[in-house]
Amino acid sequence: MSKNLTSKAFTLGVCYYPEHWDESLWADDFRRMKEMGFSIVRVGEFAWSIFEPEEGRFEFALFDRALDLAHAHGLQVIMGTPTATPPAWLTHKHPEVLNANQDGLLYQHGMRAHHNYNSPVYLDYCARIVRTMAEHYRDHPAIVGWQIDNELNCEIDVYYSESDHRAFRVWLQEKYGTLAKLNEAWGTVFWNQTYSEWDQVHLTRRTTANSPNPHLALDEKRFVSASAIRYAKVQADILREIAPHHWVTTNGLFGNLDSHRLTDEMLDFFSYDSYPLFYSIFGDGAEEEPLKDRKWSLNLSVVRDISENFCVMEQQAGPGGWVNRLQLPSPLPGQIRLWTYQSILHGADMILYFRWRTATVGTELYWHGINDYHNQPNRRIREITEIGAELKRIGERLVGRTYKAEVAMLDDYDNEWDAKLDTFYGNLRGQSTSAWFKQLQRRHIPMNRVKFRDTTTLEDLTRYRVLIYPHPAILTESRAKLLEAYAAQGGTLIFGARTGYKDETGRCYMMPFPGYAAALCGIHVEEFTLIAGEAKPAIVRMTGQVERTFEAIGFNEVLSVRSQSATVEAVYDSAYYAGTPALTRNRYGAGEVWYYGAAFSIAAVGAILDLLQLESPVVSWCAVPKQVELGVRMASDGSELVYLLNYAEEAMEIQLEHPCMELLTNEELHGTASIPAFGVMILERR
Incomplete structure (x- = not known):
């Protein structure tokens, strides 16, 4: 499938629910949308009972009138398939379509995403409504x-209905072929978990201490x-069969879902729902130097x-909350515009935008849209206009450009999923990802994220001067060899603690850590300890000419140099392992491989970046304060646009050594320029 949007103009729109509003409002709504610069609306994703009010009786009159009116006002439409909310008549007649919790208790009708993916009955009903709508x-x-659908795996990302247990057995039979191979992969010899019949195998169920077989949990x-x-x-x-001239997408980025494979196999491009104020609930407020939105x-x-170029199907446009709570504050003046260009930059x-008007009923009556309940002009409308x-x-x-970066952070689905249960190393991942991102952001060094997949090639990796792979506990021999080839041709590769000690099933290798990465790194891990409770992180001291110390957080590994090409860049300066290597660098072919025996902190990342001498791509002509995000987007002809996004609540000054045209104001800038609070600049260098 094509992953790119093909429109030559930027497409701006809003999510709209005609079934929620009196028809007398529609024409005025569509007129105002056009006046605000919108050209597209999304409809239908929760309207199954409108399209099929009774089993087998289909009604399209309401949406026909809405779509005809939208078209008359010059608006295009994205139609949602309504399968995220099966109707009451369906769940009442066929309770087997409902999802269940780990104890087998069914989730009842009244929310959304209460179905399961593997019910043959539900799949048949979904196919029928989609086919009828498409025709x-x-x-x-x-x-x-x-x-x-809508936000696959959002509300819940585990499934335990009877249909799911049955489908799991079929999936395992296709993967392993025999119970003997499954038993071997899952290590069922431990604690007498060996299976002798396929019917004995289930998805994870409640156990003593609620501790499932970890290899089963990964396969789940x-x-x-x-x-x-x-x-x-x-x-x-x-949809491909009946409406091949329409593009197909879905919105998401939720757990237990390979969104890359989903997109590769069936979507034209991926879509994301961006709500930056979620940082106030799930963000980094307790972290060092929080980034917030x-x-x-x-x-x-x-x-x-x-998707190199994607759709934001839902861009935050107001405060948020559900029926029993208002959780997210109102965007400050300028923030909606800032977030819009944040999405465009990336x-x-x-x-x-989500949504046109705040709902007056239902679970999302505190999830505010552009228009308030009163439907009168407000600040959000003026800003989006x-x-x-x-x-x-x-x-x-702006459209069709590529984000330019020489640094990438690697991750993979196996480690992402395994780390959910194995918090032994799982807790390190978030710490290290955040530390690298913060340091690179504040030094204005653009970074990509890259999922390491079975389809990843050497060419995919050599696009980058530096690859950071913080804690790949699961590291196969084939992927290690690809990383060896990357380093040998001149790349810089950086690992952190707990690298390479598991295979793809989650079983631990019987070889010195970091497993298949040991030769690449030129070291072995001699000893290790978790930093938790009363344990204090060891102090790390850099061995270079500049005296620098910092804490080794999360986990401490004692390293042993095993290659003449490896050098010690830092040692532990406290604890019983004082004087032993903490950070090493191994010359490998034309490149180099770093290994740090802890989780990465902001200070540790800063020290490594200084040694690598990485700089911002605009360092020679543009000085930018750390409160401002910098990114570069490149067209196919090589021309570049530099985005500057100010997340501070006060104006920030930049210094330009060369004349630039600022696209948003159509002004030429040179010397000192000011970006207002939550302001945006898009610069084209003259």
Whole structure:
């Protein structure tokens, strides 16, 4: 499938629910959307009972009128398949379509995503509603594309219905072939878990101490991903067959789902739902130097690895909350505009705000949209109208470009999923990812995220001067060899603690750590200790000319140099292992491989970056304060646009050594320039 949006103009729009509003409001809504610069709306993703109010009786009149009116106002439409919310008549008649918790208790009707992916009955009903909708709307002039379902694995990313247990056994039989091979992979000889019949095998169930077999738990996540992809494929295949002239996407980035495979196999491009104010609930407020809403650039960089150019199907436009809580504050003046350009910087060529008007009923009546309940003018409308005018004027200059970076952080689904249960190393991942991102952000060194997959090639890796692979506990021999080839041709590779001690099943290797990366790193791990409770991180002292110390957080590994090409860059300066290596560098071919025996902190990353002498791509002509994010987007002809995003609540000054044209204001800048609070600049160097 193509992963790129092909429009030459930037596409701006909004999520709209005509079934929620009196029809007398529609024409005025669509008129105002056009006045704000919108050209597209998303509809339908929760409207199954409107399309099929009773089993087998389909009604399209309401949406026909809404789509005809949208088209008359010059608006295009994304139609959502409504399968994330099965209707009450379906769940009442067929309770087997419902998902269940780990104890087998069914989740009841009344929320969303309460179905399971593997019910043959539900798959049949989904196929029927999608086919009927596709046949009805394939020639509607307003519709340009389809969104499959909504936010796969969002509400819940584990599935324990009877259908899921049965499907899991089939999936395992296809993967392993025999019970003997499954027993070997899962290490069932331990604690007498050996299976002698396939019917004895289940997804994880409640156990004493609630501690499942870790190898089963890893395969369970792979199975959930495969089930979600199979579920989406049922719909995508129908849409491709009946409406091949429409594009197909879905919105997401949730757990236990291989979004890369999902996109490769059935989508034209991936879509993301961006809510930067979620940092106030799930963010980094307790961390050192929190990034707050700026941290959403890290999420967007993950999306960019799935689709170089993507859609933000839901861009935050107001405060947020559900029926029993208002959780997210109102965006401050300028923040919606800032977040919009944050998405554009990282690859969005289409953005739809969520939602047009705040719902007056239901679970999301505190999840505010552009318009308030009163439907009168407000600050959010004025700000988004300004954005619409800007993008109408310069959007053609922005779309289709590539984010430019010489540094990438590697990750992979096996380690992402395994680390959910294995917090022994799982807790290190977030610490290290955050530390690297913060340091690179504040030094204005752009970074990509890259998922290491079976399809990854040497060419994919050699795009980058530096690869950071913080804690790949699972590291296979084939991937280690690919990394050897990357380093040998001149790349710089950086590992952290707990690298390379597991195979793809989650079993520990019987070889010196870091396993298949040992020769690459030129070291062995002699000893290790968890830093938790009363244990204090050891102090690390750099061995170079500049005296520098910092703490080795999370986990401490004592390293032993095993290669003449390896040098010690830092040693532990406290604890019983004082004087032993903590940070090493191994010359490997034309490149080098670093190994740090702890989780990466901001200080540790800073020390390594200083030794690597990495600099911002604009260091020679633009000085930018750390509160401002910098990114570069490059066109196919090599021309570059430099984005500057100010996340501070006060104006920030930049210094330009060369004349630049600022696209948003159409001004030429040189010397000192000021970016207002939450302001944006897009610079083209003269």
